Amino acid sequence: MKIAIASGKGGTGKTTVAVNLSLSLQDAQLLDCDVEEPNCNLFLKREMEPITEVTTVIPEILEENCTYCKKCSDFCRFNAIATLPNKIMTFPALCHSCGGCMMVCPEGAIQECEIVTGIIRKSTTKDQTGPELYEGLLDIGQTMASPVIGKVKKYIDPTRTAIIDAPPGTACPVLTTLEDVDYCILVTEPTPFGLHDLKLAVEVARVLNIPHGILINRSGSGDDSVEKYCADEGIEVLMKIPQDTRIARLYSEGIPFVEEMEEWKEKFMQLYISIKDRYGRSEKA
Amino acid sequence: MKQLVIISGKGGTGKTTITAGISSLAENSIIADCDVDAPNLHLLLEPEVIETFDFHGMDIANIDDEKCSGCNLCIENCNFNAIFTDHSINSCKCEGCGVCEYVCPENAITMIDNPSGTVFSSTTRYGPMVHAELFIGEEASGKLVTSVKEHALSLARENDSDLVIYDGPPGTGCPVIATITGADLALIVTEPSVSGIHDLERIIKVTDHFGIPAIVCINKYNINEENTKQIEISCEENGIMVAGKLPYDTIPNRAMIGKKTVIEYADNEFSDNLKSIWRTVKAELDATS
Ligand code: SF4
Ligand code: SF4
Ligand code: SF4
Ligand code: SF4
Numbered sequence: 001m002k003i004a005i006a007s008g009k010g011g012t013g014k015t016t017v018a019v020n021l022s023l024s025l026q027d028a029q030l031l032d033c034d035v036e037e038p039n040c041n042l043f044l045k046r047e048m049e050p051i052t053e054v055t056t057v058i059p060e061i062l063e064e065n066c067t068y069c070k071k072c073s074d075f076c077r078f079n080a081i082a083t084l085p086n087k088i089m090t091f092p093a094l095c096h097s098c099g100g101c102m103m104v105c106p107e108g109a110i111q112e113c114e115i116v117t118g119i120i121r122k123s124t125t126k127d128q129t130g131p132e133l134y135e136g137l138l139d140i141g142q143t144m145a146s147p148v149i150g151k152v153k154k155y156i157d158p159t160r161t162a163i164i165d166a167p168p169g170t171a172c173p174v175l176t177t178l179e180d181v182d183y184c185i186l187v188t189e190p191t192p193f194g195l196h197d198l199k200l201a202v203e204v205a206r207v208l209n210i211p212h213g214i215l216i217n218r219s220g221s222g223d224d225s226v227e228k229y230c231a232d233e234g235i236e237v238l239m240k241i242p243q244d245t246r247i248a249r250l251y252s253e254g255i256p257f258v259e260e261m262e263e264w265k266e267k268f269m270q271l272y273i274s275i276k277d278r279y280g281r282s283e284k285a
Numbered sequence: 286m287k288q289l290v291i292i293s294g295k296g297g298t299g300k301t302t303i304t305a306g307i308s309s310l311a312e313n314s315i316i317a318d319c320d321v322d323a324p325n326l327h328l329l330l331e332p333e334v335i336e337t338f339d340f341h342g343m344d345i346a347n348i349d350d351e352k353c354s355g356c357n358l359c360i361e362n363c364n365f366n367a368i369f370t371d372h373s374i375n376s377c378k379c380e381g382c383g384v385c386e387y388v389c390p391e392n393a394i395t396m397i398d399n400p401s402g403t404v405f406s407s408t409t410r411y412g413p414m415v416h417a418e419l420f421i422g423e424e425a426s427g428k429l430v431t432s433v434k435e436h437a438l439s440l441a442r443e444n445d446s447d448l449v450i451y452d453g454p455p456g457t458g459c460p461v462i463a464t465i466t467g468a469d470l471a472l473i474v475t476e477p478s479v480s481g482i483h484d485l486e487r488i489i490k491v492t493d494h495f496g497i498p499a500i501v502c503i504n505k506y507n508i509n510e511e512n513t514k515q516i517e518i519s520c521e522e523n524g525i526m527v528a529g530k531l532p533y534d535t536i537p538n539r540a541m542i543g544k545k546t547v548i549e550y551a552d553n554e555f556s557d558n559l560k561s562i563w564r565t566v567k568a569e570l571d572a573t574s
């Protein structure tokens with residue numbers, strides 16, 4: 001089954017939960033879809049090998065064929081082309097790769113030029129204990145996260161358990177990540193900021209119609225507003241990870257806390273089983 | 286008038302706590318929340334909204350069933366797979382490029398206006414504030430950030446302000462780039478964890494790339510003093526000033542629950558250090574031309 005770990009914003013402990021949960025399971029896949037800042041491997045410290053690049057197509061103008069008719073720049077809704085009386089410029093960072101300019105150019109002066117926007121990496125099979133990690137990484141300066149996320153998700157093996165670390169926020173990259181997952185764990189902190197962001201995350205899960213529950217991280221560090229909200233809304237609180245300087249210290253050193261605090265492996269396993277029993281799709285064979 | 290952005294590479298480092306603290310110290314400033322995807326600053330500053338502006342992102346395609354002949358040219362040509370087989374539009378995926386409208390032989394497609402958020406102009410106890418709210422599933426585009434900034438800058442001109450303070454979005458993507466463009470100084474908030482160090486390196490690449498001078502502040506420095514040391518050394522090697530360090534403390538959370546800035550809430554090491562960071566930031570801002 002596919003379980004996504006999300007939160008309305010960053011820094012609530014999403015990656016911590018994704019990493020520790022996947023380490024507590026046998027034979028899980030962990031997919032880091034936070035492609036702007038993939039952080040899972042800072043904790044797993046695997047050898048990673050690039051398996052594929054994510055590319056997109058942007059226009060390249062053959063200026064000798066161009067008549068500066070402006071049809072392309074008039075068409076482009078992203079201001080990625082500017083036509084001057086006898087000069088034409090493209091701004092690749094603004095281009096969304098819709099292909100429109102190439103269609104409208106009457107002179108055939110625009111050709112496709114492939115550029116790399118990101119890369120997908122996978123943990124090498126040599127040191128395979130614990131989860132198999134896939135991560136997407138968007139190149140700096142690139143803005144189109146969703147295609148990279150889509151490509152990471154292609155590596156999900158439907159016969160196994162996939163834990164998906166979602167990007168922060170409530171925009172398209174999150175929706176792309178959460179599309180067709182079976183369950184979503186929303187990680188939050190028991191503070192007013194946490195509650196505010198949690199409400200946004202719950203809205204996303206509801207819009208997508210994904211069963212979801214809450215995991216409260218740094219429990220005890222704030223107030224009880226998150227729990228009140230969950231009770232009022234009928235949202236299940238799945239687990240609480242306490243505010244604990246030992247956990248914070250291990251986090252800062254990049255050590256998954258289940259490795260030093262074994263009893264948590266069992267707790268994460270129970271969490272997984274309780275979700276799987278209720279929301280897992282029956283798998284073939 | 287100077288522009289200060291407060292960014293962090295990722296969320297949860299205490300950026301908003303620090304922004305709010307600084308805005309309670311700065312005089313004659315305008316505050317803008319550019320973290321339009323998950324804005325939090327309003328929870329501390331409790332703005333009173335004076336004016337609202339609709340924000341329109343990209344237009345979105347709309348197909349008229351009556352005119353559609355079902356030729357599927359639109360589906361074939363949409364590079365974003367945004368058109369379902371029944372010729373309805375997946376509004377999350379549609380980038381508003383207009384290609385489908387162009388290829389449709391029946392003129393069944395029109396690009397329609399797509400309200401995607403709201404920009405607010407407000408007052409707070411520390412001066413005017415501009416903030417925004419994005420509808421779910423809408424891209425936290427640079428365009429909305431730019432709109433927040435434009436409103437903030439025009440307020441700053443009207444009020445003859447000395448400073449605009451931007452609470453930046455997390456990440457290194459489009460909204461961050463839109464936020465830092467034109468800034469005089471970026472205050473980067475980091476924390477001494479392995480991931481904090483990693484994110485710091487990435488965000489410094491971004492500020493470097495856009496030629497924005499940056500200084501660093503280390504939050505929760507005492508959680509891991511070796512990592513703090515490492516951040517200080519690497520900043521020094523890269524010629525980036527560390528403006529100060531803030532201890533791990535329950536004050537930010539307690540202040541947050543009390544809807545106060547840390548400066549208002551307590552007089553202790555945390556708020557003292559933040560005051561000293563503000564003095565350093567101010568001196569750096571004054572030194573920029
Ligand atoms: S491919 Fe689309 S977005 Fe890119 S330049 Fe051409 S028209 Fe503009
Ligand atoms: S549409 Fe073609 S010919 Fe016209 S300005 Fe663009 S590239 Fe040149
Ligand atoms: S406007 Fe562009 S992205 Fe939207 S449906 Fe049409 S072709 Fe696809
Ligand atoms: S291109 Fe136009 S006519 Fe053809 S399927 Fe699309 S909307 Fe219908």
